Amino acid sequence: MAGDAFEQLEASLLFCPKCRSAMPVRKRLLLILPQGNKFEYLCSRCASICGDKIEPDRPLAPRQYM
Numbered sequence: 042m043a044g045d046a047f048e049q050l051e052a053s054l055l056f057c058p059k060c061r062s063a064m065p066v067r068k069r070l071l072l073i074l075p076q077g078n079k080f081e082y083l084c085s086r087c088a089s090i091c092g093d094k095i096e097p098d099r100p101l102a103p104r105q106y107m
């Protein structure tokens with residue numbers, strides 16, 4: 042299981058429409074989809090949604106269709 046649960050340290054700066062500048066964001070799990078997990082990025086100052094992203098659940102695992 043080594044390497045499976047590594048932490049992603051993303052020092053993300055995204056443009057916040059409210060702050061009108063690039064702000065550090067917090068990543069929040071929004072939805073679990075069949076193709077991956079959908080995350081929202083919230084501004085760390087005003088908590089506006091600055092963006093979202095779908096991350097594949099297991100990017101290195103082979104897909105099994107049956």
Ligand SMILES: [Zn+2]
Nearest residue numbers: 057060084087
């Ligand atoms: Zn903001």
